[in-house]
Amino acid sequence: MKMYLRLVSALIQGVEPSDKEKKRNKAFYVVMTIIAGFGIMLPMTFFVGVIIYALTGSLKALELGTTQNGVELFLHLISAFSFIFGLNVIFSVFYFSGDIENLLPLPLRPYQIIASKFTAALISESVMEVLVIIAALAGYIIGGGLHFYSWIIALIGTLTVPILPLVYCGILCMVVMYFTRFVKNKDTVNKITGIFTFVVIIGIVFLISKSGFDTNELIKAMSQPNNGVLSVMNCIFPHIQFLVNSMEPASLWQIIIYLLINGAAIAVFMLLAQLLYFPSVIGIGQGSARKHRASSSIIAKMKKHRPSVTYLKKELRLLVRTPAYFTNCVMINLIWPVFLYLMVVMQGQTNFLESFIYGIHSGNEETVLLFMLGIVASSVLVTAVNCIASSALTREGKHFAFIKYIPLPYIAQINIKALVSIIISGSGMLIYVIAACIWLNTGIKFTLFCCLLSLLSVSFATYFGIYMDSVNPKLIWDDELNALRGNYNIFFNMAMAIVIAAAICAGSYLLFRFTDLGSITVLIILFVVVMILNAVSYLLCHYRATKNIDNMLI
Amino acid sequence: MIKFRNVTKTYNKTVKALDDVSFDVSGGEIVGFIGPNGSGKTTTMKLLTGIIKADKGKISVNGFDIREDPIKAKQSIGYIADSPDMFLRLKGTEFLELIGDIYKVSEKDRRERISSLSEKFGLTEALSSPMMSYSHGMRQKMMVIAALLHKPPVWILDEPMIGLDPKSAFELKQLMRDHTKEGNAVFFSTHVLEVAEKLCDRVVIIKKGHILYSGTLEELEKQNKNDSLENIFLELTEK
Numbered sequence: 001m002k003m004y005l006r007l008v009s010a011l012i013q014g015v016e017p018s019d020k021e022k023k024r025n026k027a028f029y030v031v032m033t034i035i036a037g038f039g040i041m042l043p044m045t046f047f048v049g050v051i052i053y054a055l056t057g058s059l060k061a062l063e064l065g066t067t068q069n070g071v072e073l074f075l076h077l078i079s080a081f082s083f084i085f086g087l088n089v090i091f092s093v094f095y096f097s098g099d100i101e102n103l104l105p106l107p108l109r110p111y112q113i114i115a116s117k118f119t120a121a122l123i124s125e126s127v128m129e130v131l132v133i134i135a136a137l138a139g140y141i142i143g144g145g146l147h148f149y150s151w152i153i154a155l156i157g158t159l160t161v162p163i164l165p166l167v168y169c170g171i172l173c174m175v176v177m178y179f180t181r182f183v184k185n186k187d188t189v190n191k192i193t194g195i196f197t198f199v200v201i202i203g204i205v206f207l208i209s210k211s212g213f214d215t216n217e218l219i220k221a222m223s224q225p226n227n228g229v230l231s232v233m234n235c236i237f238p239h240i241q242f243l244v245n246s247m248e249p250a251s252l253w254q255i256i257i258y259l260l261i262n263g264a265a266i267a268v269f270m271l272l273a274q275l276l277y278f279p280s281v282i283g284i285g286q287g288s289a290r291k292h293r294a295s296s297s298i299i300a301k302m303k304k305h306r307p308s309v310t311y312l313k314k315e316l317r318l319l320v321r322t323p324a325y326f327t328n329c330v331m332i333n334l335i336w337p338v339f340l341y342l343m344v345v346m347q348g349q350t351n352f353l354e355s356f357i358y359g360i361h362s363g364n365e366e367t368v369l370l371f372m373l374g375i376v377a378s379s380v381l382v383t384a385v386n387c388i389a390s391s392a393l394t395r396e397g398k399h400f401a402f403i404k405y406i407p408l409p410y411i412a413q414i415n416i417k418a419l420v421s422i423i424i425s426g427s428g429m430l431i432y433v434i435a436a437c438i439w440l441n442t443g444i445k446f447t448l449f450c451c452l453l454s455l456l457s458v459s460f461a462t463y464f465g466i467y468m469d470s471v472n473p474k475l476i477w478d479d480e481l482n483a484l485r486g487n488y489n490i491f492f493n494m495a496m497a498i499v500i501a502a503a504i505c506a507g508s509y510l511l512f513r514f515t516d517l518g519s520i521t522v523l524i525i526l527f528v529v530v531m532i533l534n535a536v537s538y539l540l541c542h543y544r545a546t547k548n549i550d551n552m553l554i
Numbered sequence: 555m556i557k558f559r560n561v562t563k564t565y566n567k568t569v570k571a572l573d574d575v576s577f578d579v580s581g582g583e584i585v586g587f588i589g590p591n592g593s594g595k596t597t598t599m600k601l602l603t604g605i606i607k608a609d610k611g612k613i614s615v616n617g618f619d620i621r622e623d624p625i626k627a628k629q630s631i632g633y634i635a636d637s638p639d640m641f642l643r644l645k646g647t648e649f650l651e652l653i654g655d656i657y658k659v660s661e662k663d664r665r666e667r668i669s670s671l672s673e674k675f676g677l678t679e680a681l682s683s684p685m686m687s688y689s690h691g692m693r694q695k696m697m698v699i700a701a702l703l704h705k706p707p708v709w710i711l712d713e714p715m716i717g718l719d720p721k722s723a724f725e726l727k728q729l730m731r732d733h734t735k736e737g738n739a740v741f742f743s744t745h746v747l748e749v750a751e752k753l754c755d756r757v758v759i760i761k762k763g764h765i766l767y768s769g770t771l772e773e774l775e776k777q778n779k780n781d782s783l784e785n786i787f788l789e790l791t792e793k
Contacts, residue, residue: 298647298682299668302654303661310655314644321643321684399640405603406656407628553565553606 007116028471036495045135052139058219068244069222071140075240076233082165084200087193090169093121096186098478100281114273126162134158150247157243164239167265177280187323194327205338315420324480329388333428360440365519377501379429379457384497387490388421389465393473394483400475401554410546421462429454456530463537468493470545555581555708555739561611571597572763579739586750587743589760590791595743599712603633616707632706634714638693646681657704671699674725691717711742751783761791
């Protein structure tokens, strides 16, 4: 047990920032944790809690004995997402972490390695889910007026709900790796799991939009004692129903069955892992060996470029060629409207788009302002979410020293890294902004102003992201996915982006609503504010980020 | 060509990695930097290349102060870091193109040098492949070619022989000799005392951030009654 705990602790170190990194800027962590807590975590937790509370209250009022269906469906959804995102975590922890070659020669029993790796994966996966699960269960307990005993069940559930989905991921990964040779390459696996994740998400969006997502219909469907969706989900994730059923009425047997299902799943996983894991992990590689071709003609074709051009090409090549970066940093720029659409559909505002189009066509000042604010907010958020800027220094990893010993000023390197983010985030944004403007038939001047506003917002978020990363870049990571996952800088930057975007948009809107200023004046003020933010973020990079890089110990 | 004067470096205000260290490397000299693990060798290399800042002291390379005139100082240095795993998703040619452009090497010069160096190290055929497909030794050779591409007057090499096959190690040693014959300087760290013995004009021995010896090997042997370098080194560093 002692050995198992030590191993878990050692494996978690690879995901968490090291003590040295934490110590580097304690105040930064404290401030950012507070901002992230109030900017992202609390609103998200509150939102989930309120939705489940309302749904539970509505179902309870119907008195059909289906009060628990809402939270049950939500926990199934969480389990499904745990499975989808868990695939990458399992592959990363079990196959591509690079520690297996160090662990195998140690006098450890196979089950100790497997159990500690599974626990490390579970902790890594659960970090982002814990608050959402507890919020959902709290919403259910309060909305359903449940007994105090339910809180203990909720605590158990919060810690254990992701176990079964992760066991599924683990078994699937091991079977795939055991029986196929072509995926014994990190890049191929990352590409396959990346495509799988996107296909599943788009599939979910498609199904939700097809169903029309009507809140009343949802409550009606949830009130059915024999709900078809729940029956199917209960077959896939059988543990959820026992967890929820054990809360009302309080049932010791149900919670025992719930725990037994989790225990059995772990036992099956451990047995299969001892058979499949070690044969499949040995010989795994990052890149495929290839026959080298003669390249004397290539040398003859080599051309001289400006350092900034070659540096830019290098940055773009690394982003596009590294599957983890391509999926998380580049692809996301093209699919974010899918999530936007999902949010519109889920709010059940079916006539939202029609009224919006009408507002733009009729020159309604409020609609025009909202459109512009939407562009600013989405440009800032997309730039933060794709994390090209907020991981610009982190991605250098072990060869961060390169930045410091080449004869290129730090600010020049920062500007090139910023340009990469502006090119990718900006072009992603412009495609949709121009498409929206053409669709709305807004005219050329309006379109150009929208594009300019979007690019300025992207530029501000980019320089701000790079500054945030410079404060404390995560330079110690095993594989590229770990540079992005569990990177608190990216998370903190997102929180800051949400807070800043919300402040800009709310401020502009309130100015329009509660003063005599017209939409044109507010838009001019908005433009000036975004320009000032650009100047501030650039100066932060010029004076502070360069100093941070200079002072960094490697 | 290298002036390292009264340099002190402390990590986290507690660990003194270098304590008032001074040494020079003149043109035409190969200087070996030897010391046990944790003695301050890599810290010295990082200070010389501007990767980290000194708390006290002056460092200049080729007449340029590394803090006051960093770009010119860095332009004068060919540096091989302790790990060759750099930009592995770039092809060999792309990496060398990047280095060539950063150090402003003309098209003609870079073609000539890449051809000649890659031929010497047997890497010509691999240049068009991603560096991820290279072995550790091939990556190390690539770092050597990259470091020498702009014909820097000062070579600062951190354990350059690690991973090199005997032929490539021989070629590198020959290059070091040729380089210093032209009046340039080579400063390299090594754990292999035989390499230092056969190659160096002078050695600097460091332990726990203090210079124990700086001078020629002959003087060192004389001082120690013609004992082997290995014995002298062990005696000095285990005191």
